[in-house]
Amino acid sequence: MKLRLTFTVNGEPAEALVDPDKTLLEVLREDLQLTGTKHGCELGECGACAVLVDGQPLLSCLVVSHECQGRSVVTVEGLTVDGRLHPLQECFADLGASQCGYCTPGILIAAKALLDREPHPTRDLIREALSGNLCRCTGYQQILDAVEAAIVRPGHASARDGRGGQS
Amino acid sequence: MSRRVIGTPRRRVDGRAKVTGQTRFADDIILPRMAHCKLLRSTVPHAKIVHVDTSKAAAVDGVHLVLTGHSFPIAYGILPVSHDEHALCRDVVRFVGDPVAAVVARDEATAERAVRLIDVEYEVLRTISSPADSLAYPEPRIHDYGDFGNVHKAVALQFGDVDAAIAGADHVFDDVFFFEGNTHLPIEQHATVATKDPDGKLVVYSSTQTPHYLHRALAKALEMPAAHIRVVATPNGGGFGGKSDPFNHEVVVAHAAMRLDRPVKIALTREEVFYCHRGRHPVLMRFRTGVSKDGTITGLDLQTLLDGGAYGSYGVASTFYTGALQTVTYDIPTYRFRGCRTFTNKPPCGPKRGHGTPQSRFGQEVQLDKIAEKLDVDPAQLRLGIVQPPDSLTANFLRVGTIGLADCIKKVVDRSGWRDKFRKLPSGRGVGLACSSYLSGAGLPINWNDLPHSGVQLKLDRSGGVTVFCGATEIGQGSDDVLVAIVAEVLGIEPFDVRAVTGDTDLTPVDLGSYSSRVTLMMGNAAIQAAERARELIAAAVSARLDIPKDRLVFADRRVFDSADPDRGTSFREAVCMAEAKFGTLGTTGSYTPPRSPAKFKGGGVGPSPTYSYTACVVEVDVDLETGWITVPRVWIAHDIGCALNPVLVRGQVEGGVYMGLGEALMEEQVFRRLPPKLSHALVHKFPSMLEYKSPTFLDMPEVFTDLIEHPDPAGPFGAKEVGQGPLLPVMPAVANAVYDAVGVRVDSIPVTPEKILRALAAKAAGKSARSGPASFPDVPWPETLLVTPPWAGGDGRAANDPKRPSHRKVDAGIEAKAAGMDKGTGA
Numbered sequence: 003m004k005l006r007l008t009f010t011v012n013g014e015p016a017e018a019l020v021d022p023d024k025t026l027l028e029v030l031r032e033d034l035q036l037t038g039t040k041h042g043c044e045l046g047e048c049g050a051c052a053v054l055v056d057g058q059p060l061l062s063c064l065v066v067s068h069e070c071q072g073r074s075v076v077t078v079e080g081l082t083v084d085g086r087l088h089p090l091q092e093c094f095a096d097l098g099a100s101q102c103g104y105c106t107p108g109i110l111i112a113a114k115a116l117l118d119r120e121p122h123p124t125r126d127l128i129r130e131a132l133s134g135n136l137c138r139c140t141g142y143q144q145i146l147d148a149v150e151a152a153i154v155r156p157g158h159a160s161a162r163d164g165r166g167g168q169s
Numbered sequence: 170m171s172r173r174v175i176g177t178p179r180r181r182v183d184g185r186a187k188v189t190g191q192t193r194f195a196d197d198i199i200l201p202r203m204a205h206c207k208l209l210r211s212t213v214p215h216a217k218i219v220h221v222d223t224s225k226a227a228a229v230d231g232v233h234l235v236l237t238g239h240s241f242p243i244a245y246g247i248l249p250v251s252h253d254e255h256a257l258c259r260d261v262v263r264f265v266g267d268p269v270a271a272v273v274a275r276d277e278a279t280a281e282r283a284v285r286l287i288d289v290e291y292e293v294l295r296t297i298s299s300p301a302d303s304l305a306y307p308e309p310r311i312h313d314y315g316d317f318g319n320v321h322k323a324v325a326l327q328f329g330d331v332d333a334a335i336a337g338a339d340h341v342f343d344d345v346f347f348f349e350g351n352t353h354l355p356i357e358q359h360a361t362v363a364t365k366d367p368d369g370k371l372v373v374y375s376s377t378q379t380p381h382y383l384h385r386a387l388a389k390a391l392e393m394p395a396a397h398i399r400v401v402a403t404p405n406g407g408g409f410g411g412k413s414d415p416f417n418h419e420v421v422v423a424h425a426a427m428r429l430d431r432p433v434k435i436a437l438t439r440e441e442v443f444y445c446h447r448g449r450h451p452v453l454m455r456f457r458t459g460v461s462k463d464g465t466i467t468g469l470d471l472q473t474l475l476d477g478g479a480y481g482s483y484g485v486a487s488t489f490y491t492g493a494l495q496t497v498t499y500d501i502p503t504y505r506f507r508g509c510r511t512f513t514n515k516p517p518c519g520p521k522r523g524h525g526t527p528q529s530r531f532g533q534e535v536q537l538d539k540i541a542e543k544l545d546v547d548p549a550q551l552r553l554g555i556v557q558p559p560d561s562l563t564a565n566f567l568r569v570g571t572i573g574l575a576d577c578i579k580k581v582v583d584r585s586g587w588r589d590k591f592r593k594l595p596s597g598r599g600v601g602l603a604c605s606s607y608l609s610g611a612g613l614p615i616n617w618n619d620l621p622h623s624g625v626q627l628k629l630d631r632s633g634g635v636t637v638f639c640g641a642t643e644i645g646q647g648s649d650d651v652l653v654a655i656v657a658e659v660l661g662i663e664p665f666d667v668r669a670v671t672g673d674t675d676l677t678p679v680d681l682g683s684y685s686s687r688v689t690l691m692m693g694n695a696a697i698q699a700a701e702r703a704r705e706l707i708a709a710a711v712s713a714r715l716d717i718p719k720d721r722l723v724f725a726d727r728r729v730f731d732s733a734d735p736d737r738g739t740s741f742r743e744a745v746c747m748a749e750a751k752f753g754t755l756g757t758t759g760s761y762t763p764p765r766s767p768a769k770f771k772g773g774g775v776g777p778s779p780t781y782s783y784t785a786c787v788v789e790v791d792v793d794l795e796t797g798w799i800t801v802p803r804v805w806i807a808h809d810i811g812c813a814l815n816p817v818l819v820r821g822q823v824e825g826g827v828y829m830g831l832g833e834a835l836m837e838e839q840v841f842r843r844l845p846p847k848l849s850h851a852l853v854h855k856f857p858s859m860l861e862y863k864s865p866t867f868l869d870m871p872e873v874f875t876d877l878i879e880h881p882d883p884a885g886p887f888g889a890k891e892v893g894q895g896p897l898l899p900v901m902p903a904v905a906n907a908v909y910d911a912v913g914v915r916v917d918s919i920p921v922t923p924e925k926i927l928r929a930l931a932a933k934a935a936g937k938s939a940r941s942g943p944a945s946f947p948d949v950p951w952p953e954t955l956l957v958t959p960p961w962a963g964g965d966g967r968a969a970n971d972p973k974r975p976s977h978r979k980v981d982a983g984i985e986a987k988a989a990g991m992d993k994g995t996g997a
């Protein structure tokens with residue numbers, strides 16, 4: 003018996019007919035084909051699947067999808083506004099915070115949740131906020147640098163992306 | 170002409186895709202009519218398969234196909250000498266996790282449900298749980314091949330009279346070390362999608378570091394012409410060596426897609442990734458080293474014993490790698506290496522970042538710390554006195570070109586304040602130093618042939634667009650960025666003007682894959698050649714059209730112009746049009762093949778490289794004397810990179826290497842639970858989950874101070890050497906040496922844990938040896954040692970007693986006598 007799930011995803015209304023035991027992660031990736039959200043364990047251990055639910059960072063592999071009825075979900079696909087990257091995205095791309103990129107969506111979400119709550123966090127606070135997200139490539143330093151850089155970066159970055167390869 | 174792209178810190182070309190979630194990993198591929206596959210894995214470590222009953226699974230609604238080993242009669246494997254894997258086990262299972270059957274169904278849940286309904290009847294065999302077991306029990310054999318019993322490979326090589334050299338030394342150091350196994354833990358779990366093209370050919374998208382080798386394995390295992398198989402390596406969500414073998418799940422879904430004529434996907438669970446493994450071999454090792462009063466090494470006698478797990482994988486190469494690179498860092502005039510890899514009933518070990526070299530690097534660097542203490546010399550000073558000279562040939566015939574190791578050592582000593590800290594910090598705090606080197610690509614291919622190791626094609630047309638094609642695989646290291654940056658630099662355009670097509674066996678020329686730190690150097694050199702050939706065509710056309718001498722033409726700022734009069738010239742796009750008009754459709758190629766190695770002895774194929782990178786590292790630790798808890802507040806590291814093509818990426822590789830090294834040094838262990846053999850045959854992974862397999866988090870990572878030593882190496886593109894693996898290597902011994910400086914106990918085994926420190930502290934307090942580590946190295950029935958005269962003694966790179974040696978058969982008296990004489994002459 004499938005359930006009708008109606009909620010908001012990245013600011014747009016979304017609807018899916020899903021098995022009751024399906025996780026939010028599965029609905030996002032399989033039913034809505036929003037594959038930007040990743041999975042690394044499906045047990046809540048790695049942080050790769052983090053999304054915002056009503057502004058709170060949650061591990062979508064541990065959220066039963068029908069709990070999101072009527073709620074608002076933001077995934078990595080929802081971070082760009084009017085085709086422009088979020089300052090976190092700009093800084094991650096510029097400063098080497100994303101190597102293989104697989105943990106990146108989850109870390110961006112966790113970092114956005116932090117900056118939404120605390121616009122000027124210390125490095126230790128950033129460490130704490132991101133400590134549920136594993137990254138095997140970077141050694142974390144360039145991620146910390148990128149979050150710090152995003153704190154002081156104006157809301158909309160210059161269009162480094164694309165034209166002229168000046169970045 | 171100064172460089173515009175190379176050497177400038179830049180956003181990588183695929184940076185935007187990664188931060189927007191648009192990088193398409195294998196499991197992100199969703200195709201119409203796609204079915205899903207699940208594997209049934211063995212629940213016992215070693216058993217004969219008596220019977221597999223798939224009838225209940227096949228009857229489940231929604232199941233399309235159930236497969237067993239009967240469908241896969243042909244063995245494959247990564248090394249030609251160990252094709253010992255079947256996609257599904259046929260007669261025997263060799264570890265808990267070995268795949269026995271597969272179900273393909275309309276969705277994952279159905280496949281999962283059906284796979285549980287498969288009944289397997291096993292006849293249990295003795296569990297071989299360790300190298301000690303392997304040596305003690307030649308029967309039952311885990312494989313019916315290998316050197317003998319459950320020994321997969323045993324090798325013995327000698328370069329000069331090492332026994333005399335050690336006997337004649339002022340000091341002899343004899344130490345036994347152990348390095349526990351650990352795994353890659355890429356955040357992306359392996360995934361593969363196979364489909365039949367509309368024209369009937371096979372297409373496989375997979376998270377593989379080595380599409381070329383997967384291509385070969387699929388052709389063999391499925392008995393299909395390679396030309397009718399297309400392998401696309403999707404960007405890997407981390408590799409670290411763990412996606413370098415052809416995997417059973419890849420073969421299974423390829424077979425299923427062809428049979429069902431529909432796309433089939435498999436995405437492994439995290440637990441299954443632990444079973445795929447191919448990670449760091451557990452290695453027991455014994456270093457016997459002769460040292461003169463002045464700190465120079467007279468000879469090294471090294472023995473290593475590797476726990477290989479259940480299959481060959483890269484194991485023969487891994488075995489040789491435990492003994493290959495000691496001589497590349499330090500001047501060791503005489504050397505004997507004996508290595509033995511055994512089969513055990515555990516997930517197969519293979520290549521993890523550093524491949525076979527970190528284990529013995531750990532032993533060597535900790536022993537050097539002990540040597541320095543005994544000789545009462547600073548460990549940095551000791552090492553500076555024995556650094557292998559540049560442009561030299563080592564005792565085991567490895568050709569060293571540029572070597573920035575001394576600069577690396579001096580840099581970390583200065584930056585860390587070493588002189589004010591070493592043996593001077595209060596109890597509980599300490600610093601340790603260690604060094605290392607690594608290959609910039611293996612000098613020999615896995616399948617020996619005379620074909621290029623990397624090929625690059627360039628397509629340019631009247632749009633001004635440039636597309637570069639290469640089989641190299643993006644695993645996060647930034648190979649696409651290196652490729653594009655090099656082409657952009659040579660042609661004087663921006664990276665954004667270049668499109669890269671990579672890792673696709675239909676579309677791209679062969680590159681052997683992302684392993685052995687080979688891509689920047691090999692692909693880079695091929696890319697330079699292809700781009701320079703394109704530049705030559707364009708220059709010829711522009712020169713003729715604009716009447717400017719060719720050698721005065723400059724390619725920069727998206728223009729081609731006269732260096733004597735920069736206003737005279739044309740846009741890059743116009744220049745390409747001129748070349749297309751003059752020469753017809755434009756396309757160029759470049760290839761790279763490493764130089765031939767002077768090592769001609771059996772086993773000499775492992776270790777040669779076009780050039781070696783070097784690293785030095787200082788680690789600072791705080792050790793709690795009550796609990797043994799270790800904190801690492803700071804790490805200083807200097808890496809001899811030759812030239813940093815994109816410093817942002819290079820720094821990321823160095824820091825990522827330090828991170829992974831700290832994980833290995835302090836917490837990561839791929840270990841198994843065993844009940845007393847009398848009670849049970851069980852042997853299971855202790856913690857196949859990310860929660861319990863501990864790896865460093867944001868909170869564990871110290872500050873890392875990175876310095877790059879840039880002396881361009883003539884062998885590398887723009888002088889670049891590798892950086893993906895080298896910086897990991899010195900971290901583990903530096904941690905162990907720092908712990909000794911902090912609390913005065915030696916932990917001669919990795920990982921360095923609070924328990925081991927407390928045990929050693931207790932032993933010390935009881936007046937026993939202040940050490941935690943293995944007591945002895947077992948007797949291994951070594952094969953006859955191949956005797957190779959070192960180059961400094963006139964050796965020709967061959968073994969004197971190689972049965973295949975022409976002179977051996979013909980009894981070339983001259984060379985034999987010379988070799989024998991030289992051996993005697995190396996005594997001191």
